[in-house]
Amino acid sequence: MALHRLTRITIGVPNLAETSAYYADFGLLKTGENTFATADGGEQLRLVHAPTRRLVELGVGVDDADDLGRIGAALARLDLALDADGRVSDPATKVRVQVSIADRITRPAEPAPLYNGPGRADRVDARAPGVLREQPVRPRKLGHVVLGSTDQEASQRFFTDGIGFKVSDEVPGIAAFLRCSTDHHNVLVQPAPVPYLHHTSWEVEDVDEIGRGAHHMLEGHPERHVWGLGRHHIGSNFFWYLKDPAGNFSEYYSDLDCVVDEAIWKPEVFQDMRILYSWGPPVPPSFIEPEDLAALMAGAHSS
Ligand SMILES: [Fe+2]
Numbered sequence: 001m002a003l004h005r006l007t008r009i010t011i012g013v014p015n016l017a018e019t020s021a022y023y024a025d026f027g028l029l030k031t032g033e034n035t036f037a038t039a040d041g042g043e044q045l046r047l048v049h050a051p052t053r054r055l056v057e058l059g060v061g062v063d064d065a066d067d068l069g070r071i072g073a074a075l076a077r078l079d080l081a082l083d084a085d086g087r088v089s090d091p092a093t094k095v096r097v098q099v100s101i102a103d104r105i106t107r108p109a110e111p112a113p114l115y116n117g118p119g120r121a122d123r124v125d126a127r128a129p130g131v132l133r134e135q136p137v138r139p140r141k142l143g144h145v146v147l148g149s150t151d152q153e154a155s156q157r158f159f160t161d162g163i164g165f166k167v168s169d170e171v172p173g174i175a176a177f178l179r180c181s182t183d184h185h186n187v188l189v190q191p192a193p194v195p196y197l198h199h200t201s202w203e204v205e206d207v208d209e210i211g212r213g214a215h216h217m218l219e220g221h222p223e224r225h226v227w228g229l230g231r232h233h234i235g236s237n238f239f240w241y242l243k244d245p246a247g248n249f250s251e252y253y254s255d256l257d258c259v260v261d262e263a264i265w266k267p268e269v270f271q272d273m274r275i276l277y278s279w280g281p282p283v284p285p286s287f288i289e290p291e292d293l294a295a296l297m298a299g300a301h302s303s
Contacts, residue, residue: 007059012050061102130208148192230280
């Protein structure tokens with residue numbers, strides 16, 4: 001029937017133990033020494049050793065064998081092929097994509113927290129749920145990954161024409177927000193001098209959980225802060241970006257646009273600051289160009 005979700009990612013890092021401790025702290029549930037689950041998505045992160053940080057593998061879930069056949073035929077038109085395990089590599093991001101038949105993520109509808117506003121007391125005689133929560137923040141699922149590619153156009157074609165991602169919004173000449181589910185975006189490929197992982201993004205319930213999660217992560221670790229709290233224009237989501245000990249950014253997000261009916265959703269082209277955000281603190285230069293980019297380039301040239 002269709003692509004419907006990201007399944008699991010594998011990130012290679014030089015400092016496995018330290019990075020593993022970071023993601024446990026981030027709220028992912030440890031399922032093995034270096035594997036982690038989200039609350040709704042099952043096992044969604046595997047860390048492996050690599051000389052320099054990078055996204056090794058990205059899993060995409062489909063409904064049935066017909067989807068695999070259709071993807072195989074589309075990849076053949078790009079002179080690529082799925083191996084027996086459903087794997088194919090994108091040459092310009094150096095990421096291996098594994099396509100597999102997977103269950104859809106199903107979640108019971110939960111009541112939205114009640115907010116008061118001018119002339120509108122939806123929550124009376126009670127404190128806000130966001131200030132009463134005490135349990136650790138637990139990301140519900142992996143939402144998206146952003147990758148640097150040495151050939152942005154080719155990588156984007158790989159994901160759209162090859163795997164079957166759809167374009168939700170576009171920034172001409174720079175990137176497109178691509179989805180393989182009803183999430184506004186699951187993958188974004190941006191131009192870069194070296195293939196690298198810019199960030200992974202993890203969904204939490206609401207903006208309070210983003211704040212609580214970041215608050216916890218920054219206690220005693222101010223070096224983890226990258227950018228937040230803010231709200232993106234493209235995708236609409238609230239965000240807070242943090243940095244793992246290998247240099248990968250990890251984002252808590254909530255309230256992302258959801259695309260169910262393609263006839264109603266209108267993809268747009270953006271060319272101004274809305275590319276980055278609607279509001280928030282000034283964009284740190286290290287978000288645009290991570291501080292270890294030169295080292296990653298040197299690593300790529302020596303390997
Ligand atoms: Fe993001």
